[in-house]
Amino acid sequence: MDAQIEPFISLQNVKKIYGSGTNQHLAVSDVTLDINAGELISIVGPSGCGKSTVLMILAGLISHEDGQVLIGNTDNPFDANRDIGMVFQQDLLLKWRTVIDNILLPAELLGLPVKESRERALDLINLVGLDGYEDKYPKQLSGGQRQRVSIARSLIHDPKLILMDEPFGALDALTREKMNLELLRIWEKSQKTILFVTHGISEAVLLGSRVAVLTAGPARMAANIPIELPYPRTLEMKTHEEFGKYCREIYDLLGMA
Numbered sequence: 489m490d491a492q493i494e495p496f497i498s499l500q501n502v503k504k505i506y507g508s509g510t511n512q513h514l515a516v517s518d519v520t521l522d523i524n525a526g527e528l529i530s531i532v533g534p535s536g537c538g539k540s541t542v543l544m545i546l547a548g549l550i551s552h553e554d555g556q557v558l559i560g561n562t563d564n565p566f567d568a569n570r571d572i573g574m575v576f577q578q579d580l581l582l583k584w585r586t587v588i589d590n591i592l593l594p595a596e597l598l599g600l601p602v603k604e605s606r607e608r609a610l611d612l613i614n615l616v617g618l619d620g621y622e623d624k625y626p627k628q629l630s631g632g633q634r635q636r637v638s639i640a641r642s643l644i645h646d647p648k649l650i651l652m653d654e655p656f657g658a659l660d661a662l663t664r665e666k667m668n669l670e671l672l673r674i675w676e677k678s679q680k681t682i683l684f685v686t687h688g689i690s691e692a693v694l695l696g697s698r699v700a701v702l703t704a705g706p707a708r709m710a711a712n713i714p715i716e717l718p719y720p721r722t723l724e725m726k727t728h729e730e731f732g733k734y735c736r737e738i739y740d741l742l743g744m745a
């Protein structure tokens with residue numbers, strides 16, 4: 489990483505223990521990672537290794553025991569109350585609200601102006617490819633469409649940082665690949681900083697400008713691998729030798745080769 493650039497996110501030797509007394513569980517032992525504004529970083533690691541814990545610490549939803557977590561820099565000041573958008577594996581849409589009203593929810597909670605928010609929601613519906621679906625209810629949508637709504641909802645308040653925790657984990661393989669391409673397109677248009685947690689090694693390589701590899705119990709940074717494949721990325725790149733080399737390197741680090 490260029491030493492001249494002040495990172496947007498800086499995690500230094502972060503440690504997290506759940507519970508107390510004899511019931512302690514060391515979930516994250518030592519995570520260090522710098523991320524620049526506008527980067528899309530994948531975080532990959534086996535189940536239970538602490539990926540969601542790292543995201544929750546960044547979202548300010550849980551505390552950490554040791555180390556330092558800084559978000560924001562001189563060019564990009566960060567307001568923890570409104571600069572984060574989150575997308576989870578479950579879309580968490582409210583079934584009694586239409587697509588547009590689900591997308592508007594964070595804007596309502598933050599008390600943002602109604603007319604502007606509605607215009608922005610319509611722009612986002614267009615961005616995620618759901619024109620014409622604004623008045624549908626979640627049950628009328630496919631899994632991929634529901635996750636598109638979740639992505640639009642995470643962007644409605646124009647946050648600087650999007651945290652994604654296995655957002656496509658519940659989708660079938662073909663829809664997941666399609667959503668990977670959609671996410672890349674949305675990222676390139678929106679210029680957001682995105683942290684993308686996944687179990688999927690090829691998904692991590694396809695999306696990330698870097699892949700942070702966490703090893704299991706407790707989470708430790710095994711590597712931070714720059715993925716030097718050009719953007720825009722395509723599914724065809726998955727057949728390239730270079731792509732296979734990155735995947736093998738990660739499988740090796742995870743002891744799965």
Ligand SMILES: Nc1ncnc2c1ncn2[C@@H]1O[C@H](COP(=O)(O)OP(=O)(O)OP(=O)(O)O)[C@@H](O)[C@H]1O
Binds near residue numbers: 533
């Ligand atoms: N609230 C909690 N109390 C106690 N232990 C917890 C709590 N939340 C998570 N853990 C433990 O901390 C470890 C890390 O959990 P975390 O959910 O961060 O892993 P993960 O890598 O995101 O897993 P997965 O990929 O399966 O979602 C696990 O061993 C988990 O059992």
